[in-house]
Amino acid sequence: MSRDALLAAETKITLAFMVLGLTAWYLVGTVADSDLLEVGALLGVGVVLPTLINELRRRSGSESEPGAE
Numbered sequence: 001m002s003r004d005a006l007l008a009a010e011t012k013i014t015l016a017f018m019v020l021g022l023t024a025w026y027l028v029g030t031v032a033d034s035d036l037l038e039v040g041a042l043l044g045v046g047v048v049l050p051t052l053i054n055e056l057r058r059r060s061g062s063e064s065e066p067g068a069e
Contacts, residue, residue, distance in 0.1 A: 017049050021041070021047070025042040
């Protein structure tokens with residue numbers, strides 16, 4: 001079994017943005033003294049961005065396939 005088959009592209013994107021989200025959370029915590037900004041960075045980068053990217057990839061992939069709804 002190849003290594004690429006173990007993780008789907010969506011999972012790789014999600015994991016990468018989770019790491020980026022945690023990094024953003026830490027950096028915002030050291031620079032700004034706002035809990036709201038920290039949570040926004042964590043959720044925005046770690047959850048919202050990968051969800052949007054995966055949805056856009058899924059929609060663009062389904063439009064290019066003939067017969068896909």
